[in-house]
Amino acid sequence: MEMEGLRPIRVSKEDSEDGQPLSPIARMFHQPRSNVYIIIIMGFKTPINPLAFKASLRHSLLKHPRFSSLQVVENDGEMRWVRTEVNLDNHVKVPVLDPNMEFPDKFVEDYASNLSKTTISMSMPLWDVHLLNVKTSEAESTGIIRIHHSLGDGISLMSLLLSCTRKASDPEALPTIPSVRRRNPSNYGGLTYWQILLKLWCWVLLCWNTTVDSLISLGTFFFLEDTKTPLKGTLPLGPTPRRFVHRTISLDDVKLVKNAMGTTINDVIVAITQAGLSSYLNRKYGDDEKDNQGGERNNNNLPNNIRFRAALFVNLRPSAGIQDFDDMTRTNSKARWGNHIGYVLFPLKIALRDDPLDYVRDAKVAGDRKKATLEANFTYLMAKLARFFPKYFTNKISCLPSRTTIWFSNVPGPAEEISYFGFPVNFIAVSVYGQPNALMIHVLSYANKMKIILSADEDIIPDPHRLCDDFQNSLELMKNAAITSKKANPQLYKQRSNM
Numbered sequence: 438m439e440m441e442g443l444r445p446i447r448v449s450k451e452d453s454e455d456g457q458p459l460s461p462i463a464r465m466f467h468q469p470r471s472n473v474y475i476i477i478i479m480g481f482k483t484p485i486n487p488l489a490f491k492a493s494l495r496h497s498l499l500k501h502p503r504f505s506s507l508q509v510v511e512n513d514g515e516m517r518w519v520r521t522e523v524n525l526d527n528h529v530k531v532p533v534l535d536p537n538m539e540f541p542d543k544f545v546e547d548y549a550s551n552l553s554k555t556t557i558s559m560s561m562p563l564w565d566v567h568l569l570n571v572k573t574s575e576a577e578s579t580g581i582i583r584i585h586h587s588l589g590d591g592i593s594l595m596s597l598l599l600s601c602t603r604k605a606s607d608p609e610a611l612p613t614i615p616s617v618r619r620r621n622p623s624n625y626g627g628l629t630y631w632q633i634l635l636k637l638w639c640w641v642l643l644c645w646n647t648t649v650d651s652l653i654s655l656g657t658f659f660f661l662e663d664t665k666t667p668l669k670g671t672l673p674l675g676p677t678p679r680r681f682v683h684r685t686i687s688l689d690d691v692k693l694v695k696n697a698m699g700t701t702i703n704d705v706i707v708a709i710t711q712a713g714l715s716s717y718l719n720r721k722y723g724d725d726e727k728d729n730q731g732g733e734r735n736n737n738n739l740p741n742n743i744r745f746r747a748a749l750f751v752n753l754r755p756s757a758g759i760q761d762f763d764d765m766t767r768t769n770s771k772a773r774w775g776n777h778i779g780y781v782l783f784p785l786k787i788a789l790r791d792d793p794l795d796y797v798r799d800a801k802v803a804g805d806r807k808k809a810t811l812e813a814n815f816t817y818l819m820a821k822l823a824r825f826f827p828k829y830f831t832n833k834i835s836c837l838p839s840r841t842t843i844w845f846s847n848v849p850g851p852a853e854e855i856s857y858f859g860f861p862v863n864f865i866a867v868s869v870y871g872q873p874n875a876l877m878i879h880v881l882s883y884a885n886k887m888k889i890i891l892s893a894d895e896d897i898i899p900d901p902h903r904l905c906d907d908f909q910n911s912l913e914l915m916k917n918a919a920i921t922s923k924k925a926n927p928q929l930y931k932q933r934s935n936m
Contacts, residue, residue, distance in 0.1 A: 456517035459508065461821040462776035463587035464516055466871075467508075470839070472556065473586040473871040475594060476681060476892075478549060480576030482861040485568045487531045490580075493858035494566070497601045499523055503588045503774070504562055523562060530567045541573045546681065549581055553679040553870035553892075563588060575685075576863050586869065590776045591848045592752050595867075598857075605854040605861050613852040643809050650781070650812035654819075657782060662840045664744045666787075667721040668714070669842045670875040670897050680898075683866040683890040684905035688882055690916045697919035698797045705915070706847055706880050707785075707800035709889075710747075712911035714843075715739065715787050715796075717904050737789050747845040747878075749783040751813035779813030779820075782841060793914040794922065839873035850883040868892040 459467075466473045498504045506518040538544055548569060557563045563585035570578045584594060604610045628636065653661065663669055686709075694705045722738035754777050786799045848867065855862050865883050868890045877892040889908050893901040 456506075456509070456519045459516040459518070459587060460775055462590075462778065462817070465820050466586040466776070467516070470873045471871065473869050474553075474556070475584045475586055475591075476549060476552065476868045476870065477582040477584070477594070477598065478681065478683070478866040478868075479580045479582070479857060479862055480573070480864040480866075481578045481580065481857070482863050483577050484570050485578045485580060485860060487529070487568050490566075490568060490858055490860075491525050491529050493601070494525060494529065497858075498564075498597075499525075501597065504564055506562060508559060508563065508587065521562070527561055528565045530565060532567070532569065534569060534571045536571060538571060541571045542575075544571065545569055545573055545579050549681045550679060552581065552583055553681075557583070557585065578860075580857075586776070586871075589774060590752070590778045591750070591846060591867065592754065592778075593774050593776075595848055595850065599851060599855075602851065602855040602857050602862070603859075605856050608856065608859075612855045639809070643811065646806065646810040647812060647815065650810045651815045653782060654812060654816055657840050658819075663746055663842045664740075664742075666718055666743065666745065666842065668718065668876055668898065670894060677894045677896065679868075679870040679892045680895045680901055681866070681868050681870075681890065681892055682901045682905055683864075683868075683888050684909055685864065686887050686889060686909060686912055688885050688887050690912055691887060694794075694797060694912070694915045694919045697922050698794060698801070700797055700801045701804070703847060704797060704800045704804050706887075707783075707804060708796040708915065709908055709911050710845070710878060711785050711787070711800060712790070712793060712796040712915070713904065713908035714745070714785065715789055716907040716911065718743075718787055719789060720903075739787060739789065743787045745785045745787045746841040747783045747785055747843045748780045748841045748874075749807075749845045750778050750780045753777045753779055753813060753817055777817075779815070779817035781807050781810065781812045781816075783807060783845065785842075793911070793918045796911070797915065841874065842876070844869075844872055844874055844877040846878075847880045850881045852884070854884045864888060866890045 465471060502520065503518065505520060505523045507521050508516055509519050510516050534544075548567070552567070557565060565583050567581040567583070568578070569581070573579065588594075589597070599612055602612055604612055691702055691705050691709075694708075695702055698704070719738050722740070784803060786796075786803075790796055850865055862883075864886070865881060866888050867879050867881050869877055869879075869892055872892075875894040875897040879888075879890040879892075881888045881890065889905065891901045891904060893904075895901075898904065
């Protein structure tokens, strides 16, 4: 696979004055140490017809201006969108494959990994599609869509993807869009005196938490780095080849733990992440101790007081959750297309717990704390201000998350099974490459399943499948503990289920 250099086309201001400038966040995704691409891997239940797939792209994806525009650089360095004619043959790759190959799963995994060693030429719109007609353990065929992150964030791209799908049970119906309600703390109508005082206290807490978190973000910007662990690379990190692996877990199991603990699905996902990472690191430190001392491992090999944070990305649109695609492309819509994301520095507790449900309790406390802050808005503002100091701050801000150990993103997917351009979908796995850290964790729901997807730097994490095992085992332990808790306290479980 031939590598393409990232060589921007330079044009005069007169040639591009009608184009819109790239947003600050979009420009950040072009920085040398944060040149980020999104990878969408879709497993289909049937073989793909490339001609039908390309015809559908022409009447869907190409209708969106970002997918038929170049990103050009003016003489003064400003990047703008400029419409162009799209030759689909340059964007849709259909390699000729042996349908009877010996290890099809590894081939598809290697194919996606090899894509992370390349970039897309800026002489064309920054996206492409790879159709692999080979049967794997999870699908009859696989489609890999690669999109530069400057075209949009996860919410934008998931909304666009869903607009191209239909319910598998009803070929004429659009899939159900997951929705999230935002609380409105400014509504004081009909509140009692004590409720108003509680609201005011929440606002004071919000201001305090935002101030503290913003100062920590600034500290991280300049010097505050996570503890060196087997999951963290050495700064400065640049784009490295990635290994994309994914594991399916049961959404019903996640909901069982959620109901047993009276928390949210996000809390359970964070708990699974903390537990899985703790198990993985404990094994790694145990291997080091055994190699150094020549003896058996201890049960707990983790160092004390590990600073381990995730750069957790947050949708900043007024309307939360996946949006209707028509709403996102409508002028002056609150559900705006593009990169409207910030991130919070989310602390993860790396420790071994006797009770697996303690991970859920820890995640809830940390999650509730991060819900009462505007840290994500602050980091987004920092990226916007970087346009005034492009030679220093833009590069520094794009590397700020690399001082954390992992990146983390949780995006809701379709609530029922779907077909994409008429091809029934068995799974969806979303990830990224080009980010300045060793591990990115994505979690995506689809029907009654969830996918945990890892983007791992193999030089630092040579065994990402083992880490997937740890996540899956952690959920199993939590589920068993929740079932035991349900049997011991059936009335409490019933009350939590009705919350």
